[in-house]
Amino acid sequence: MLRLNLVLLLAVLASALYLVSTQYESRRLYVELxxxxxxxxxxxxxxERLQLEKRAQATPLRVEKLARDRLQMRTATPAITQYVTYQEAAVAGVPHE
Structure with missing residues (x-):
C-alpha cells in the first residue's frame, strides 16, 4: 500500500509540475502574441502614413513645380516647339526605319 501511495504521490507531483510549466509557457506565448x-x-x-505621403508628393502641381525649380524645365509652347518632318530627316542624313 505504501508503494502505491508513493507512486500516486509522485504522479500527482509530476502532473502538478507539468501543469505549472504548461501555464507558464501559455502565458509567455500570449504575451509574445x-x-x-x-x-x-x-x-x-x-x-498607411507612407502611402499618404507618397500620394501627397506625387501631385501634378508639385511635380510641375519641382520640374520648373530644380530642372529648369518649362511648358512646351508652339513658339519653342520644333517640328521635324520626314523629308527634313532624310536630308539631314537620319536613317528611317
Missing amino acids: EKATAHSRQIETDN
Whole structure:
C-alpha cells in the first residue's frame, strides 16, 4: 500500500509540475502574441502614413513645380516647339526605319 501511495504521490507531483510549466509557457506565448500584434498594428499605421505621403508628393502641381525649380524645365509652347518632318530627316542624313 505504501508503494502505491508513493507512486500516486509522485504522479500527482509530476502532473502538478507539468501543469505549472504548461501555464507558464501559455502565458509567455500570449504575451509574445500581444507584442507581435502591437508591432503589426504599428507597421500598418506606418504603411498607411507612407502611402499618404507618397500620394501627397506625387501631385501634378508639385511635380510641375519641382520640374520648373530644380530642372529648369518649362511648358512646351508652339513658339519653342520644333517640328521635324520626314523629308527634313532624310536630308539631314537620319536613317528611317
